[in-house]
Amino acid sequence: MSRVRTRRRHLNLRFAALCLLLVFALAGAAVWLWANRGLPGEDVEVPDYVQEDFLTVNPWSRPGTPLEKIDGVVIHYVGNPGTTAQANRNYFESLSSGETGTYASSHFVVGLEGEVLQCIPLTEIAYASNIRNEDTVAIEVCHPDETGEFSPVTYQRVVELTAWLCRTFRLDPETDVIRHYDVTEKLCPLYYVEHPEAWDAFRADVAAEMEHQAGDA
Numbered sequence: 441m442s443r444v445r446t447r448r449r450h451l452n453l454r455f456a457a458l459c460l461l462l463v464f465a466l467a468g469a470a471v472w473l474w475a476n477r478g479l480p481g482e483d484v485e486v487p488d489y490v491q492e493d494f495l496t497v498n499p500w501s502r503p504g505t506p507l508e509k510i511d512g513v514v515i516h517y518v519g520n521p522g523t524t525a526q527a528n529r530n531y532f533e534s535l536s537s538g539e540t541g542t543y544a545s546s547h548f549v550v551g552l553e554g555e556v557l558q559c560i561p562l563t564e565i566a567y568a569s570n571i572r573n574e575d576t577v578a579i580e581v582c583h584p585d586e587t588g589e590f591s592p593v594t595y596q597r598v599v600e601l602t603a604w605l606c607r608t609f610r611l612d613p614e615t616d617v618i619r620h621y622d623v624t625e626k627l628c629p630l631y632y633v634e635h636p637e638a639w640d641a642f643r644a645d646v647a648a649e650m651e652h653q654a655g656d657a
């Protein structure tokens with residue numbers, strides 16, 4: 441009698457353990473599905489002129505954090521006249537050592553010749569725009585001199601890239617394309633903070649370029 445009861449208790453325990461395992465498995469599956477649900481930047485093919493040169497995943501410049509939503513584009517200037525897109529991309533990569541304790545990066549860097557390097561996939565956040573890191577795409581722009589004004593070829597490329605982002609993620613250049621200055625009042629991108637009319641012209645140029653790209657498509 442007592443042996444039967446013991447066996448039954450064992451069976452009950454085994455059943456309970458099985459149930460617990462099932463619950464864990466289901467919870468795990470739910471978390472996995474949640475973490476891997478579609479991100480807006482998933483399966484997005486970047487334009488031909490963009491060259492992928494991703495940073496290695498590291499806590500300082502590419503944390504690998506999913507970019508859950510894309511509500512805007514933030515424009516920056518590198519603040520280091522005459523430096524190339526590659527030099528700025530390599531600077532972000534160098535931060536990965538942690539030696540300087542600096543957090544910084546950008547999804548894209550547009551260079552002096554209009555070349556574009558992509559440092560971070562559109563499915564991950566960059567460390568560029570403070571509280572807007574979690575819902576924006578960042579573009580760093582190289583510039584020839586201290587004024588921070590973009591050269592014509594660079595300017596045109598930034599317009600093109602920003603217009604493509606606006607079309608891809610259904611953003612309005614009037615409200616969703618912002619300067620780093622609009623987030624933190626940092627003087628970035630310097631020339632377009634000091635010349636608000638140049639900034640208005642930039643956004644108007646992006647809107648016009650969107651029409652142009654839509655016509656091409």
Ligand SMILES: [Zn+2]
Pocket residue numbers: 515516517568620626628629
């Ligand atoms: Zn900035």
